[in-house]
Amino acid sequence: MKKELIGSIDRITEQTACIILNDDEHQLQIPLELLPDGADEGMAFTITIERNEEEEKRLAEEIATLKESLSQ
Template sequence: MGNFKLTLDRIEGGNAVLLLRDEESIKLNIPLFLLPSGSKEGDIFDISIVRDDQETEAAKERVSALLEKLKNKNQGK
């Protein structure tokens, strides 16, 4: 389930409190600036969450390279 319908319940300061449509006891707090301009209480949003396998793999490779660099640096001392 990577697609969700949420209702903008309220705005608290710079945060939006969204409720999952099917289970309104589940809240999601996000910065208000992430919502479309002009969003207001009662608006319904369709949100998708998709894993980015390519970006995940690239991040793993960057971290691995940094760890290897640190490991080699520490062995040189």
């Protein structure tokens, strides 16, 4: 299942953009390198949040390996 958020860039600093979501209650700090080229204040974006089960599995395996190495 995925969710979509819509927001616009309120301001840009040297390394991040502050995106105000359309609910006017929440904001996200996004590294500029993750935004499309030419992104600027006032532009609106759709942000998709989707579960990544493959990454969850990879992380669980990584943690299990680390725990095993620490217990030896």
